[in-house]
Amino acid sequence: MSGLYAQLQVNPYGGCYLSATQLAGATTEQLTELLIELQTSPYKLCWLELAAADSALAAFLVNHGFVFHHCQASQLMLVKKLQPDAYLPLAATHTIGVGAAVLNEQGQILLVREQPLAGQAPGYWKLPGGMVEPHEHIELAAQREVKEETGIDAEFVRLISLRHHHHGQFGASNFYMVAVMQALSVDIKHDPVEIAQARWFAPTEFFSDEKASPYNKLLVEAALSGHGWDSVKVTGYRQSPELYEMFVDPAVFERRFGQ
Amino acid sequence: MSGLYAQLQVNPYGGCYLSATQLAGATTEQLTELLIELQTSPYKLCWLELAAADSALAAFLVNHGFVFHHCQASQLMLVKKLQPDAYLPLAATHTIGVGAAVLNEQGQILLVREQPLAGQAPGYWKLPGGMVEPHEHIELAAQREVKEETGIDAEFVRLISLRHHHHGQFGASNFYMVAVMQALSVDIKHDPVEIAQARWFAPTEFFSDEKASPYNKLLVEAALSGHGWDSVKVTGYRQSPELYEMFVDPAVFERRFGQ
Numbered sequence: 001m002s003g004l005y006a007q008l009q010v011n012p013y014g015g016c017y018l019s020a021t022q023l024a025g026a027t028t029e030q031l032t033e034l035l036i037e038l039q040t041s042p043y044k045l046c047w048l049e050l051a052a053a054d055s056a057l058a059a060f061l062v063n064h065g066f067v068f069h070h071c072q073a074s075q076l077m078l079v080k081k082l083q084p085d086a087y088l089p090l091a092a093t094h095t096i097g098v099g100a101a102v103l104n105e106q107g108q109i110l111l112v113r114e115q116p117l118a119g120q121a122p123g124y125w126k127l128p129g130g131m132v133e134p135h136e137h138i139e140l141a142a143q144r145e146v147k148e149e150t151g152i153d154a155e156f157v158r159l160i161s162l163r164h165h166h167h168g169q170f171g172a173s174n175f176y177m178v179a180v181m182q183a184l185s186v187d188i189k190h191d192p193v194e195i196a197q198a199r200w201f202a203p204t205e206f207f208s209d210e211k212a213s214p215y216n217k218l219l220v221e222a223a224l225s226g227h228g229w230d231s232v233k234v235t236g237y238r239q240s241p242e243l244y245e246m247f248v249d250p251a252v253f254e255r256r257f258g259q
Numbered sequence: 260m261s262g263l264y265a266q267l268q269v270n271p272y273g274g275c276y277l278s279a280t281q282l283a284g285a286t287t288e289q290l291t292e293l294l295i296e297l298q299t300s301p302y303k304l305c306w307l308e309l310a311a312a313d314s315a316l317a318a319f320l321v322n323h324g325f326v327f328h329h330c331q332a333s334q335l336m337l338v339k340k341l342q343p344d345a346y347l348p349l350a351a352t353h354t355i356g357v358g359a360a361v362l363n364e365q366g367q368i369l370l371v372r373e374q375p376l377a378g379q380a381p382g383y384w385k386l387p388g389g390m391v392e393p394h395e396h397i398e399l400a401a402q403r404e405v406k407e408e409t410g411i412d413a414e415f416v417r418l419i420s421l422r423h424h425h426h427g428q429f430g431a432s433n434f435y436m437v438a439v440m441q442a443l444s445v446d447i448k449h450d451p452v453e454i455a456q457a458r459w460f461a462p463t464e465f466f467s468d469e470k471a472s473p474y475n476k477l478l479v480e481a482a483l484s485g486h487g488w489d490s491v492k493v494t495g496y497r498q499s500p501e502l503y504e505m506f507v508d509p510a511v512f513e514r515r516f517g518q
Contacts, residue, residue, distance in 0.1 A: 012376055012377075012428075013376070014377070052321045052326065052327065053321070055317040055318040055320075055321045056315070056317075056318040058314040058315075058317050058318075058335075059314040059315040059317075061314075062311045062312070062314045067311070067332040067333060068311065068330035068331065068332055068333065068334070068335050069330070069332075069429075070329075070330065070429050070430075070431075071327035071328070071329065071330050071335070072327065072430065073326040073327060073328075074326060074327065075327070076317075076327050076330070076335070077429070089390075089428055089429075090354055090390055090392070090393070091351075091354075091429055091431065092350075092351035092352055092353055092354055092429070092431040092432075093351055093353070093354060093355060093391070093392075093393050094351055094352070094353040094354070094355050094434070095349055095350075095351055095352060095353070096352060096353050096432075096434070117271055117272070118271075118273070131348075131349055132352070133349070133352075134349070134352050134430075134432070135425045135432060137423065138423055159421070160507065160508070160511075161488070161505070161506060161507040162418070162421070162436075162488065162505070162506045162507075163503060163504070163505045163506075164396065164397055164503060164504040164505075164506075165497075165502055165503035165504075166394045166502065166503075167502060169271075169348055170328075170329050170336070170348075170350055170351070171329075171331065171393075172329075172350065172351040173351075173355075173393070173394060175353070175355070175434065177421075213495075213496070214493050214494065214495050214496065214515075214516075215493050215496050215505075217515060218491075218493060218507065218511070218512065218515050218516070221511050221514055221515040222507055222508060222511040225508065225510065225511045225514070227508040227510060227511055228508065229420070229421065232477075234473050234474050234477060235473065236472075236473050237472070237473065237474050238424075243424055243425065243426060244422060244423060244424035244425075245422070245423040245424075246420070246421070246422045246423075246474075247420060247421045247422075247423075248419065248420040248421075248477065248481055249419070249481060249484065249486040249487065251484065251486060252419075252477070252480050252481040252484045252486055253477065255480055255484070256473075256476060256477050256480040257473075257477070
């Protein structure tokens with residue numbers, strides 16, 4: 001049994017796996033030996049993770065039937081089905097964006113106009129928002145984006161909508177969720193790089209603005225309605241509520257877990 | 260100006276890009292020439308996409324400051340910041356799952372017990388569901404998963420909850436959304452590979468089952484409540500409603516777009 005085969009870690013769906021650390025400095029001779037041993041192994045899938053420094057091995061693995069599965073900046077995961085019926089779990093498919101309908105104590109709503117990208121016409125008044133960073137909660141992402149774009153501090157109240165489309169960048173699909181937030185400050189200091197203008201609107205002024213998009217008007221309507229999904233914590237779900245967020249209609253939560 | 264530099268495509272955020280087709284069979288000499296020309300170019304980012312057959316070039320690019328960004332089975336995208344303040348857009352960060360609370364005409368709910376993965380204890384009664392495939396709408400994914408797991412035909416009614424966590428496979432985060440569906444058929448034929456048991460439950464029976472999880476009881480409560488978000492189409496949003504799904508409280512939609 002070769003050195004690499006002996007180090008294989010078992011993972012779900014009948015897979016075996018070697019980490020970038022385990023493969024560091026591996027030779028094509030060692031990989032050849034491993035691949036021969038895998039032919040008579042019980043495994044259904046083989047996952048091999050290459051550090052960027054070992055990229056030269058990628059061509060060898062591709063020539064031996066491996067495909068790319070997912071990557072980080074300095075690591076590339078390749079996978080090979082050892083049995084044709086093996087279930088191959090999906091890598092990440094979606095980017096996530098979050099918008100915020102921030103209301104102040106006067107019932108006004110915070111809207112921005114983004115700086116146009118090169119060669120594009122300026123956009124019109126819309127909700128502030130942006131991309132959710134890796135491993136960031138939606139509630140915190142909404143707070144961060146509002147602060148970055150407008151300088152306003154705000155706290156999460158509830159989710160009011162969800163949009164799903166398949167024309168995102170890099171072949172990824174996109175979810176865009178929108179939260180209602182309560183403003184905790186008043187004075188706007190917009191980010192001049194990303195945002196051209198930011199100001200508080202009376203909802204009636206925004207609704208009568210013919211240039212504003214019907215979609216953004218729907219979101220403001222939803223923000224004012226009081227409808228939406230609260231962030232709830234279900235006792236006994238996972239070890240720690242910090243590990244997840246869960247959103248549902250508050251009346252439903254009350255009916256099941258209230259007094 | 261080298262052959263590769265002349266073929267550069269401009270893309271958003273000040274980037275330039277060569278496709279896998281443009282780079283097919285490129286030599287390290289050609290890439291060296293390109294990298295020298297990029298040093299005095301106006302571009303902020305350089306994206307180079309390698310076909311699997313050109314994987315041997317990955318090591319060269321990594322040695323010259325490129326990092327992995329995203330991949331498909333047979334294509335790998337590498338990127339380099341040419342200016343240190345360049346904005347690098349995120350690749351996909353999330354996998355998406357969908358569960359379905361399928362109700363029949365008797366008000367019963369369809370629940371399944373999954374076959375355990377190797378080395379794991381059998382799970383308990385829960386909603387059917389699974390992963391959303393690349394470029395699949397949530398409504399269709401819910402329908403497909405219910406059909407695959409239980410043989411039941413069902414149609415989407417509304418979304419009732421959303422869960423977000425960061426302990427998914429491969430370092431990805433996960434969104435799990437749950438839909439209420441109306442059953443269009445009665446006879447269950449469960450998938451024996453993935454599902455150990457499937458049957459219709461009276462909600463009262465499920466609610467009094469001490470082994471059922473509080474989270475799944477919350478979802479059944481939400482399914483019965485009539486609360487949730489409908490799939491809506493906003494006139495004038497995008498060219499075609501087939502390109503996106505949009506979910507919001509139906510009362511809000513009615514208030515804005517109703518008669």
